[in-house]
Amino acid sequence: xxxxxTIVGKDAVGILAKTANVCAxxxxxxxxxxxxxxxxxxxxVMLADIExxxxxxxxxxxxxxxxxxxxxxVSHVMHEDIxxxxxxI
Amino acid sequence: xxxxxxxxxxxxMIQDECLDVRTITMGISxxxxxxxxxxxxxxxxxxxxxxxxxxxxxxxENISRTYGIPIINKRVSVTPxxxxxxxxxxxxxxxxxxxxxxxxxxxxxxxGGYSALVQKGFSAGDEALIRSIPExxxxxxxxxxxxxxxxxxxxxxMDAVQLLGRIVKATASAxxxxxxxxxxxxxxxxxxxxxNPFMAGAFHGFGxxxxxxxxGVSGPGVVRAVLARLGKxxxxxxxxxxxxxxxxxxxxxxxxxxxxxxxxxxxxxxxxDLSLAPTPAVGDSVARILExxxxxxxGGPGTTACLALLNDAVKKGGVMASGRVGGLSxxxxxxxxxxxxxxxxxxxxxxxxxxxxxxxxxxxGLDMIIxxxxxxxxxxxxxxxxxxxxxxxxxxxxxxxxxxxxxxKVGDELNFGGLLGGGxxxxxxxxxxxxxxxxxxxxxxxxxxxKN
Numbered sequence: 001x002x003x004x005x006t007i008v009g010k011d012a013v014g015i016l017a018k019t020a021n022v023c024a025x026x027x028x029x030x031x032x033x034x035x036x037x038x039x040x041x042x043x044x045v046m047l048a049d050i051e052x053x054x055x056x057x058x059x060x061x062x063x064x065x066x067x068x069x070x071x072x073x074v075s076h077v078m079h080e081d082i083x084x085x086x087x088x089i
Numbered sequence: 090x091x092x093x094x095x096x097x098x099x100x101x102m103i104q105d106e107c108l109d110v111r112t113i114t115m116g117i118s119x120x121x122x123x124x125x126x127x128x129x130x131x132x133x134x135x136x137x138x139x140x141x142x143x144x145x146x147x148x149x150e151n152i153s154r155t156y157g158i159p160i161i162n163k164r165v166s167v168t169p170x171x172x173x174x175x176x177x178x179x180x181x182x183x184x185x186x187x188x189x190x191x192x193x194x195x196x197x198x199x200x201g202g203y204s205a206l207v208q209k210g211f212s213a214g215d216e217a218l219i220r221s222i223p224e225x226x227x228x229x230x231x232x233x234x235x236x237x238x239x240x241x242x243x244x245x246x247m248d249a250v251q252l253l254g255r256i257v258k259a260t261a262s263a264x265x266x267x268x269x270x271x272x273x274x275x276x277x278x279x280x281x282x283x284x285n286p287f288m289a290g291a292f293h294g295f296g297x298x299x300x301x302x303x304x305g306v307s308g309p310g311v312v313r314a315v316l317a318r319l320g321k322x323x324x325x326x327x328x329x330x331x332x333x334x335x336x337x338x339x340x341x342x343x344x345x346x347x348x349x350x351x352x353x354x355x356x357x358x359x360x361x362d363l364s365l366a367p368t369p370a371v372g373d374s375v376a377r378i379l380e381x382x383x384x385x386x387x388g389g390p391g392t393t394a395c396l397a398l399l400n401d402a403v404k405k406g407g408v409m410a411s412g413r414v415g416g417l418s419x420x421x422x423x424x425x426x427x428x429x430x431x432x433x434x435x436x437x438x439x440x441x442x443x444x445x446x447x448x449x450x451x452x453x454g455l456d457m458i459i460x461x462x463x464x465x466x467x468x469x470x471x472x473x474x475x476x477x478x479x480x481x482x483x484x485x486x487x488x489x490x491x492x493x494x495x496x497x498k499v500g501d502e503l504n505f506g507g508l509l510g511g512g513x514x515x516x517x518x519x520x521x522x523x524x525x526x527x528x529x530x531x532x533x534x535x536x537x538x539x540k541n
Contacts, residue, residue, distance in 0.1 A: 004091065004096055006096060006097070006100050008100075034093055043097075045093055045096050045097070047091065056151075056154065056155070057154060057155045057157075058151070058154030058155065061154065061157070074104060076100050076103070076104070076157050077157060078099075078100075078155075078156055078157035078158075079155050079156050079157075080091060081156070081345060082099065082156045082157065082158065082342060082345060083091050083095055083096055083099055084091075085341040085342060085344065085345040086095070086099055086338045086341045086342055087092075087095040087098075087099075087338070
């Protein structure tokens with residue numbers, strides 16, 4: 001069971017580190033990260049294994065949002081099943 | 090394997106293009122709540138709804154959080170109350186109050202099923218229920234009422250059509266201090282589906298299981314955005330194909346939500362309603378999709394053709410994405426709930442007659458149209474008869490949900506707020522159909538051969 005975390009917005013120091021910290025605190029294991037910076041727009045997709053996570057995806061989403069608050073960044077945390085459902089026949 | 094482009098596409102759909110699941114509707118049968126004592130029946134109704142739907146809102150919110158998909162409404166639909174009223178006798182308003190109380194307890198947005206099916210005539214409870222609608226609407230907030238007055242197999246019950254013209258007017262008066270909002274929760278149908286999750290026409294049909302989860306998807310904003318990216322020179326079959334692909338993705342999302350909700354609640358999955366349901370939010374409009382296809386304004390020449398293409402492509406894409414499809418399935422064109430429709434109506438580009446033509450190729454019918462408060466009851470009956478005739482002859486669902494807003498005239502604006510939206514009062518032709526309407530009786534069912 002994996003969750004997809006996306007973050008898009010203004011580039012700044014420590015976005016990845018802060019997000020990774022929250023994942024660690026929730027016991028979510030980061031298995032893949034893709035990130036690009038175009039101009040000053042930061043865009044990242046992170047895949048985390050949430051099999052051993054004790055909290056819910058909702059609370060992980062809340063904590064990521066909290067840690068990035070006020071930085072002009074938009075984050076989404078979604079169960080991977082949604083992408084498999086929408087983009088696979 | 091997940092790929093970055095698919096992920097970003099989904100995120101963009103939700104973040105910028107208003108993609109959502111419009112409703113998770115739990116259908117609950119109240120057949121086992123019938124009782125010859127109306128007080129006991131109301132208690133049983135309240136108890137069963139609360140027991141079955143207790144966790145509906147919480148479950149919907151959990152799914153929404155886990156998958157990152159907004160789920161806008163959680164609703165309940167029940168067995169047509171006219172049946173219970175027929176068994177118990179008495180004033181059906183008691184049921185309306187019980188339903189409203191149950192809806193508040195479980196926290197749903199609306200509860201549908203204050204309904205009667207009278208396409209072939211009135212049975213015990215039907216007429217009493219219809220006559221109680223104005224009072225029921227004035228004393229409740231969350232109940233929705235629907236009356237089926239016709240079908241392809243039965244024809245049209247003109248006695249009911251005549252009565253409902255007056256009931257719509259009376260409901261407007263009874264809720265006059267709330268901009269006649271009662272009429273926004275009252276719909277008159279022909280060929281009503283028994284598994285529709287959308288209000289105001291939702292009720293739990295007699296052929297349905299005891300309890301079931303139906304899901305209505307949405308996503309006009311997403312369709313509009315992909316068509317905008319397609320460019321102006323793409324041939325029309327490419328437009329159709331693009332809509333189809335998009336409808337597939339939207340519906341798969343709905344299917345996933347339905348499966349998860351069904352699993353979490355331990356209630357069987359019923360159907361997905363493949364619908365493009367607009368909201369008053371800018372960008373989430375069916376009218377704007379038609380304009381994106383190449384119309385100057387929705388309501389102008391070409392509108393019916395564009396809508397026919399859209400409606401068909403949505404179904405084709407959606408059918409493949411879902412295990413079981415039902416409900417109203419198609420594009421909705423409610424005027425007050427669609428920003429583009431409101432603008433078109435305000436500018437005079439979209440008139441009632443064009444809307445009527447549009448209803449012959451899309452889901453449902455004349456929906457959420459605000460009329461002048463002095464519109465005659467017989468004119469409303471005439472509109473209902475016309476719309477029911479389109480549904481009856483074309484073997485499709487049609488409906489009328491008009492609001493003759495007391496104290497308002499053409500050019501005024503109404504604002505209900507929320508999903509019900511608002512908009513301009515539209516002109517209606519006042520040429521009287523009174524003699525036709527007052528004849529009563531029924532329109533016989535149409536031929537099923539010699540189709541021309």
